[in-house]
Amino acid sequence: MKSNLISKSETATLLKTVTEKWGMEFPKIKNLKVHEIADDAQIIMGQGIKILKINDEYLPFLSETQMLEKFPHVTVDMGAVKFMCKGANVMRPGIKTHDEFEKEKIVCIVEESQHKFLAVGKSLVSSAELEKMEKGEVIKNMHYISDKFWEIGKTIYE
Numbered sequence: 001m002k003s004n005l006i007s008k009s010e011t012a013t014l015l016k017t018v019t020e021k022w023g024m025e026f027p028k029i030k031n032l033k034v035h036e037i038a039d040d041a042q043i044i045m046g047q048g049i050k051i052l053k054i055n056d057e058y059l060p061f062l063s064e065t066q067m068l069e070k071f072p073h074v075t076v077d078m079g080a081v082k083f084m085c086k087g088a089n090v091m092r093p094g095i096k097t098h099d100e101f102e103k104e105k106i107v108c109i110v111e112e113s114q115h116k117f118l119a120v121g122k123s124l125v126s127s128a129e130l131e132k133m134e135k136g137e138v139i140k141n142m143h144y145i146s147d148k149f150w151e152i153g154k155t156i157y158e
Contacts, residue, residue: 001152002036014044018051018058022106024070037152045156052120052149059106059120059143061153068117072099072127073108074139076118081111084118085146090139092130100127107139119144 006014011032019025032046043061044051050061060067076084080094090109101107103126109119121139130138143149 003156004034006032006034011046021058022060022071035152035156037149041149043149043153043156050153052143052153054142054149057122057142060108062117062120062143062145062150063153065117068108068120071106071108071120072101073110073117074098075110075112075115077112081118084109084111084141085144087141087144087147089124089137089141090119090121092133092135092138095130095138098127098130102126103129109139109141109144117145 011029014032015026015029026049029046029049032044035043035045037043040055042053044053050064052059052061060071062068074090074095075097076090076094077096080090084090096112101123103123105123107121107123108117109121110116111118119141120143121141123139124137125133
């Protein structure tokens with residue numbers, strides 16, 4: 001795995017992109033380190049931030065609970081958990097509760113008993129559309145506990 005620090009201008013550009021995509025501000029961060037984990041994936045780390053970049057998508061890393069709490073989330077029933085941890089998308093019948101969110105936004109998936117974060121995905125519909133649905137896919141699962149990114153992420157430290 002290749003790792004390198006990125007320049008101040010690259011850091012500024014990256015944080016600006018993530019700020020726009022996520023709709024949240026970040027404090028100024030120096031010394032962001034990029035870990036190339038696959039041709040299409042990187043883990044970007046710095047002071048208080050860990051981002052998973054897959055192709056052109058920026059996702060909060062699942063181990064970063066404080067960051068994940070800033071995103072809207074859906075709570076899934078226990079029956080959905082094993083499927084979520086194998087990469088399945090979130091289906092309407094598995095959703096117990098949800099926050100408000102727009103289509104194409106990052107949404108975190110939480111399980112109902114321990115309220116632990118299971119996955120991060122991108123909404124395929126808005127929460128308003130979700131209300132009217134009885135079945136179908138709601139969130140595309142992009143990063144989940146036990147995926148290859150999670151396993152590699154456990155071995156990388158600042």
